[in-house]
Structures are given as C-alpha cells and as structure tokens.
Amino acid sequence: MIAPPHRLPRWTLVLAAAALAVGGWLLYAKAGAERDADADAGPRPVAVVAIGVALRAFEDRLEAVGTLAANESITVTSKVTAVVTGIRFIEGQQVAAGQVLIATEDSEARANLAAAQAAALESRNAWERGKQIFGQQLISKSELDQLDAKLKADQARVHAAEAQLAEHTIRAPFAGRVGLRRISIGALVATGTEITTLDDTATMKLDFSVPETFLATVRAGLEIEARASAFPAARFSGRVATLDTRVDAETRSIAVRAVLPNPKGVLRPGMFLTVSLIRERVDALLVPEQALVPEQDRQFVFVVEPDGAGWKAGKRQVRIGRRQPGLVEVVGGLAAGEQVIVEGTQKVRDGAPVTLPAAVAAPHGG
Numbered sequence: 366m367i368a369p370p371h372r373l374p375r376w377t378l379v380l381a382a383a384a385l386a387v388g389g390w391l392l393y394a395k396a397g398a399e400r401d402a403d404a405d406a407g408p409r410p411v412a413v414v415a416i417g418v419a420l421r422a423f424e425d426r427l428e429a430v431g432t433l434a435a436n437e438s439i440t441v442t443s444k445v446t447a448v449v450t451g452i453r454f455i456e457g458q459q460v461a462a463g464q465v466l467i468a469t470e471d472s473e474a475r476a477n478l479a480a481a482q483a484a485a486l487e488s489r490n491a492w493e494r495g496k497q498i499f500g501q502q503l504i505s506k507s508e509l510d511q512l513d514a515k516l517k518a519d520q521a522r523v524h525a526a527e528a529q530l531a532e533h534t535i536r537a538p539f540a541g542r543v544g545l546r547r548i549s550i551g552a553l554v555a556t557g558t559e560i561t562t563l564d565d566t567a568t569m570k571l572d573f574s575v576p577e578t579f580l581a582t583v584r585a586g587l588e589i590e591a592r593a594s595a596f597p598a599a600r601f602s603g604r605v606a607t608l609d610t611r612v613d614a615e616t617r618s619i620a621v622r623a624v625l626p627n628p629k630g631v632l633r634p635g636m637f638l639t640v641s642l643i644r645e646r647v648d649a650l651l652v653p654e655q656a657l658v659p660e661q662d663r664q665f666v667f668v669v670e671p672d673g674a675g676w677k678a679g680k681r682q683v684r685i686g687r688r689q690p691g692l693v694e695v696v697g698g699l700a701a702g703e704q705v706i707v708e709g710t711q712k713v714r715d716g717a718p719v720t721l722p723a724a725v726a727a728p729h730g731g
Contacts, residue, residue: 410718413678413709415669416653419701423649423694425687427583427642429621431573431591435564435634436624437539441466443554444532452550454543454561462540467548467560471533478526485519492516541565542630569625569632571603573640574618582644583608589623591638601625601632605642649686650695656705657685657693666695667713669704669721678706680715 447469454466495512498504537543544562548554571591575583584605591601603625612619623640625632658665663682670679683698699705706713713719 408717410675410720411678411709411712413667413669413706413713413719413721415704415706415721416656418650418652418695418699418703418705420648421651423647423651423687424643424689425645425647426689427575427579427644429573429575429640429642431571431623431638431640433625433632433634433636433638434570434572435541435566436568436570437541437563437565438634439538439563441535441543441560441563442557443467443469443535443560444556445469445529446553446555447471447533449548449550449552449554452546452548454546456545456561457542459542460537460540460563462537464537465534466537466543467535469533469535469554471530474526474530474533478523478530481519481522481526485516485523488512488516488519535560537563539563539565564634566627566630566632566634569603569627569634570606571623571625571638571640572620573623574613574616574620575642577612577617577619579644580608580612580619583619583621583642588643589625590641590643591623591625592641593632593636593638595636596631599631601638650699650701651689651692652695652699652705653707654688654691654693656707656710657683658710666699667706667710667715668699669706669719672718676719676721678713678715678717678719 449467450470451468452466453464453468454460460466492509492512492515495504495509499506499509541563542565544564546561547559554560571589585607587605589603589605591603593599593601603623606622606624608622609620621642652666656666658667658680664685665680665682667678668681669676671677681698684696686694686696688694706719709719
C-alpha cells in the first residue's frame, strides 16, 4: 500500500512566498537606483579622434594621358647610292652637331669636282685676258660678256660638284643620341636607305589632349607632373609649351604640348605617360573625406567644442568644393583652428560628450 505524499504546513508556503516577494522588490529597487545614478551622471563620453582644420596648399589638377617625343628626331638616310666605307659612330652614343656619322665611296664625286675646278680656272683665265684686251678695244663688249657668263657657269658647276661630294659624308644635323645602326661597312646604300636614328632627348615633348571645356584654364606656362609605368616611384616635372590652334570636331578636345627636361636621359620617345596638369595652386581649408557625414543632399561634420572641463561634439553643416585624393575642400561652415572628428563619427550625436587622445585633449585655455 503506497503512503500518501507528505504535505507541507500552509504557514511554510506563506513564508516562502513572502521571502520571494521581498527579494524581488530589493532587486527592482537596486536596479532603479542604478538607473537613477546613470541618469544623474549623464551619457558616457565617446572616444573619438579629431584633427585641426588649417589652410593647406590645394592643387587643382586635371588628369590626362600622353605620348613622349624627342625635341628633335630624324631617321638618318643616304642621299646617294654608294658603298659604305666608314662608320664613325657607336650605337647609343651622344654625338655633336656636325659630327661625321657615315662615309661612302666618293672617288667619282672627287673626280667630277676636280674637272669642274679645272674648267672654272680656265674660264677665269680667259675672262682675265678678255678684260685686258677689251680695254685695248680688241674684242667687243658682247664677247667679254660671253666670257663672264662661261666663268659663272663653270663656278656654279664647281659648287654643284662640291655639294655632290659632301653628300657622300653623312653628318649629324644636331646634337643628340644615335640609335641602332642598320648598315655595315661595304654595304651598298641607296637613296633613302635607313642608316640609324638620331634623337635630341635633352628636352622631351609630351603631347596629350584635354576636353575643350578646360580651354579657359589651360594655357602656356602651367606646371605639369608626369608619371611613367617604367619608373613608378619617379615624378617628372615640366610646363605646358603650347596648345593646338584647333579643337578636334569629333572628340571635342584640344591637343596640348608640354616640355620636360630630361637631363639623365631616362625618358625615351614613344613612352606612354600619365599627366597631372596643375591648373591652380591656392590655400584652402581641407578636411579628410571620412570626416563628412552626408544627409540627403547636405554635408555635415562633427566639431569638438569645449564643455565645462571636457569636450562635446557639435554637428555642423558645411559647404564643400573641390576634391583631391582623400581630401575635400570646405568653402563654408568651418574656420581655421577648429577640430573636426575623423574617427568615431558613427557613434557621436550633436551635443554628446566625447574624449580625445591625451596628445590632443589639451586644456581649453592651453
């Protein structure tokens, strides 16, 4: 036979319920006291990072791409058909203006010059004798004129022979660097045969195009900065030399030519460069892009303001202007010397207390 379950006295249950009620009330009272204490102390400060706003150099840049060309550049060719007898340059050598590059067989040209000089000498002697006897009235004026005309014709043949002889010697028309040679000694070169190249690379021309909308600001003398993929760490400076006289009707752009000094010779004709055209350099209030808090079509920043012995965040609407990588120009709503929050903008609210790093959080009067 199973014994009935033991029942606790009624008074025991009453005491237990009373104890639970008292405990709950004490916990509620403690939580309420903590909430009251937090309310009295106010919201907790948010740790932020801020920077001072100051006038900084701002460069209004226009980006483009361009191609390099030598200041002077030619393909060295022969004017005559002849056999190469001498090569007077080394590939890649810097040569002076007038320096001999190639010599070709010129014996026939020398013989023609000697014959022309002999004929001219004979004509001069005949003219000299004719002038003497003309004074004695032994020849007519027309006969003397014929002798004079023959002398001048023979002298012209001498000049022509000298020019033909000179064409057998190829000289550098300007100072520059020669390229690879395309011929050898003993080779027969014809008129127009490519021998080598000659480039004056002490100064380089950089040609690029800009949209016609920038015609009002792009002008001769503007500074440029160029970068080459072959030298990623290098920056090459130059200036705009001139603009084309016409706008391309299809692309609505205008060709611009800049010049870049190339004293070390690292830049080569045909290289592809990225160009930054510095249209204007001014002082402006610049803030980091991460300081901006956009709301619809408006822009705001949070500034750090004194609040008793501490700091608070102040929401400020600003007007922005031009941009450059990572920075934005502020044209209204901020003044130099103010501090804007750049880290922690997502956590702060207008008027909320903030704390700054010790290096920034100087006394208000300091």
